[in-house]
Amino acid sequence: MNKFFLYNTLSRQKEVFKPKFENDIRMYVCGPTVYDHPHVGNARPLIVFDLLFRILQKLYKSENVTYVRNITDIDDKIIETSQKQNIEIGQLTKIVTKYFHDDCLYLGCLNPNVEPKATEHISEMIELTKKLIELNYAYVESGHVYFDVMKYEDYGKLSNKKIDELVAGSRVEISEIKKNPVDFVLWKPSTDQEPGWNSPWGKGRPGWHLECSAMSEKYLGKEFDIHGGGLDLIFPHHENEIAQSNCANSTDSFAKYWMHNGYVTVNKQKMSKSLGNFITIDELKSKYDGQVLRLAMLSTHYRQPFDWNDKILEDAKKILGKWYEFYSQETIEINEENLNPLLDDLNTPLYISNLHSLYDKASKGDRQSAMQLSSSCKLIGLFNKDLETWSSSTISKLIDENEIKNLLHERNIAREQKNFAKSDQIRELLNSKGIAIEDKDGKTNWKYK
RNA sequence: GGCCACGUGGCGGAAUGGUUACGCAGAGGAUUGCAAAUCCUUUUAUUCCAGUUCGAUUCUGGACGUGGCCUCCA
Numbered sequence: 001m002n003k004f005f006l007y008n009t010l011s012r013q014k015e016v017f018k019p020k021f022e023n024d025i026r027m028y029v030c031g032p033t034v035y036d037h038p039h040v041g042n043a044r045p046l047i048v049f050d051l052l053f054r055i056l057q058k059l060y061k062s063e064n065v066t067y068v069r070n071i072t073d074i075d076d077k078i079i080e081t082s083q084k085q086n087i088e089i090g091q092l093t094k095i096v097t098k099y100f101h102d103d104c105l106y107l108g109c110l111n112p113n114v115e116p117k118a119t120e121h122i123s124e125m126i127e128l129t130k131k132l133i134e135l136n137y138a139y140v141e142s143g144h145v146y147f148d149v150m151k152y153e154d155y156g157k158l159s160n161k162k163i164d165e166l167v168a169g170s171r172v173e174i175s176e177i178k179k180n181p182v183d184f185v186l187w188k189p190s191t192d193q194e195p196g197w198n199s200p201w202g203k204g205r206p207g208w209h210l211e212c213s214a215m216s217e218k219y220l221g222k223e224f225d226i227h228g229g230g231l232d233l234i235f236p237h238h239e240n241e242i243a244q245s246n247c248a249n250s251t252d253s254f255a256k257y258w259m260h261n262g263y264v265t266v267n268k269q270k271m272s273k274s275l276g277n278f279i280t281i282d283e284l285k286s287k288y289d290g291q292v293l294r295l296a297m298l299s300t301h302y303r304q305p306f307d308w309n310d311k312i313l314e315d316a317k318k319i320l321g322k323w324y325e326f327y328s329q330e331t332i333e334i335n336e337e338n339l340n341p342l343l344d345d346l347n348t349p350l351y352i353s354n355l356h357s358l359y360d361k362a363s364k365g366d367r368q369s370a371m372q373l374s375s376s377c378k379l380i381g382l383f384n385k386d387l388e389t390w391s392s393s394t395i396s397k398l399i400d401e402n403e404i405k406n407l408l409h410e411r412n413i414a415r416e417q418k419n420f421a422k423s424d425q426i427r428e429l430l431n432s433k434g435i436a437i438e439d440k441d442g443k444t445n446w447k448y449k
Numbered sequence: 450g451g452c453c454a455c456g457u458g459g460c461g462g463a464a465u466g467g468u469u470a471c472g473c474a475g476a477g478g479a480u481u482g483c484a485a486a487u488c489c490u491u492u493u494a495u496u497c498c499a500g501u502u503c504g505a506u507u508c509u510g511g512a513c514g515u516g517g518c519c520u521c522c523a
Contacts, residue, residue: 012453030523031474031523032498032523033521033522038523039523041458041522041523042522042523043503043523044523045523046523048523062491075521076521077521116507121450145518147464159453159518159519160452160453161451161452161518161519162451162452165450165451165452165519166451166519208521210510229523230523231454231517231518231523232518232521232523233522233523234453234518235518235519236519237522238519242469260523261523262454262517263516263517263523264523265516265517268516269514269516269517270516270517270522271523272521272522272523273521274521274522290483299461299462299472300461300462302464302483303454304454304455304462305517307453307461308459309461311460311461311473311474312461314473315460315461315472315473318472318473319473336484341463347463349462349463349464349466349471349472350462350463350464350470350471351463352462352471352472353462353463353470353471353472354471355471356471357470357471358470373499381455415482418482420482420483422481423483424483424484427483427485433489436485436486437484437485438484438485439481439482439484439485440485440486440487445486
């Protein structure tokens with residue numbers, strides 16, 4: 001096997017991937033906070049880390065790879081949304097989790113091995129907090145528990161930040177009861193209107209970063225291989241996770257490789273809920289097969305920004321339509337040459353360009369290339385449905401098939417009579433209904449555009 | 450203000466110290482009643498300025514520009 005390179009945010013360079021444990025690859029990816037429909041920006045880490053999961057499974061065998069992706073179902077945004085929409089929290093998180101799962105399915109993502117929910121791990125979080133207090137990394141103040149950032153000398157290592165500079169920037173939450181403005185909350189009190197759990201510090205709820213530390217430890221151990229998420233999680237989320245976990249466990253590595261996907265942008269600006277420039281994954285379903293979005297996203301390297309526009313999807317749709325000509329149920333081993341770009345920090349654009357060349361060869365009748373193409377598509381999560389399902393997906397039928405056949409018959413009579421004005425008129429009519437026709441070898445074929 | 454990333458042809462997007470990926474679009478041709486599809490051929494690029502070098506788009510420094518993080522965010 002060739003070396004597998006991954007870019008590690010911690011070292012800011014590509015490193016050779018060396019598993020911590022033989023035949024036991026462990027990867028954790030930050031999942032959604034379930035308060036609203038996932039948007040296209042959220043789709044990116046889903047697709048990128050699904051790809052990584054698939055590659056790891058290929059390199060190390062499926063049974064040797066554990067992929068954990070959490071669901072954060074307790075959070076202030078959730079509380080806020082539930083109050084605004086006047087819906088019970090449990091109900092809200094259940095509904096949004098369902099949306100999320102539907103979207104994952106649409107995008108053709110494999111299920112993680114474990115998908116732990118924060119609310120089902122409150123006791124683990126309380127234990128972790130207790131431990132941090134015992135070890136003097138955290139302190140209790142009026143029902144709050146804070147992590148004492150000054151006690152952890154490596155704080156800022158991942159995000160390349162200096163504590164004094166963070167303090168100087170006045171954007172951190174100023175609070176009377178914190179020792180230091182950069183200290184972050186591990187546990188906070190809840191009012192009667194807010195969800196809460198009993199704890200040694202009174203009824204309350206966990207702070208944001210705690211769930212990932214607690215749940216990654218439970219399912220992957222104190223140290224594991226890969227921790228992933230979007231670029232915007234580097235600070236403070238991942239930085240704080242590192243602080244919590246390393247201090248509680250007296251480790252210094254926690255996750256060995258930190259991987260972050262770039263943003264989806266709109267006119268070069270980050271797609272985000274707060275800017276309102278987002279489009280939900282759900283909105284695409286009526287128009288495009290999920291594979292189209294997957295291919296479009298993978299045609300940009302995962303660390304580069306992915307600028308959103310309609311053309312990208314149209315391009316991807318066309319390409320997939322072409323490639324599907326060589327869809328095969330059978331799967332063969334992928335040539336090393338074809339696989340290699342993926343081993344270089346998931347260079348999917350280069351990988352995809354090879355697929356184009358396989359397509360060219362396949363078109364010229366090379367069966368081996370056709371098989372390579374089909375199998376290579378499957379490796380990155382494409383071709384997840386057969387030709388027929390693909391062809392009939394996402395089509396809005398404006399015209400009945402019988403009617404199409406009648407019109408084509410009529411048109412061909414007109415053509416025989418050399419009444420081309422009439423035949424062109426019928427073609428235009430069908431065209432307006434989303435039907436493209438091709439006269440080929442004396443026959444007329446039609447398809448949905 | 451601190452820190453970070455990025456700047457490649459009309460668009461998208463890789464790679465590389467020297468031989469100009471790839472896709473879409475465009476142009477020409479074959480084919481067609483005309484188209485479509487397909488096939489063949491083909492034009493166009495490395496933000497700017499210094500430096501290192503025989504040679505830089507690639508390395509170094511600077512300028513300009515864009516975006517991001519420093520507050521919730523994938």
